[in-house]
Amino acid sequence: MAKCIDITDKLSFDKNPALIIKGRKFMVNADAGTMLEIIGLFKEGSSDTESTIAAYEKLFSEKDRNEIKKMRLPFKDLMIVIQTAMDLIQGEEDQGEQ
Secondary structure (H helix, E strand, O other): OOOOOOOHHHOOOOOOOEEEEOOEEEEOOOOHHHHHHHHHHHHOOOOHHHHHHHHHHHHOOHHHHHHHHHOOOOHHHHHHHHHHHHHHHOOOOOOOOO
16 A cells, blocks of 8 residues: 555645735635646736736635725735735735734
């Protein structure tokens, strides 16, 4: 019989992380499949704008995107939201945790 190793205790089954903007919580899709798709977007050679829009659509639900749209953020600020969400699911964002 082949060797089997149970790695369940090494895995994280936490819920999706969230960003808080103006006191409102926005869930970030953090599953591995989504992250791999986002990484692929930026490696496929499509324009940065196309990749960013596609990443935004994968990171946030349609409901949350509509709420973010209602905030009427400047483009620069929207880019900060997207980049922070990407950093968060890559495990690079530790500041401001609640």
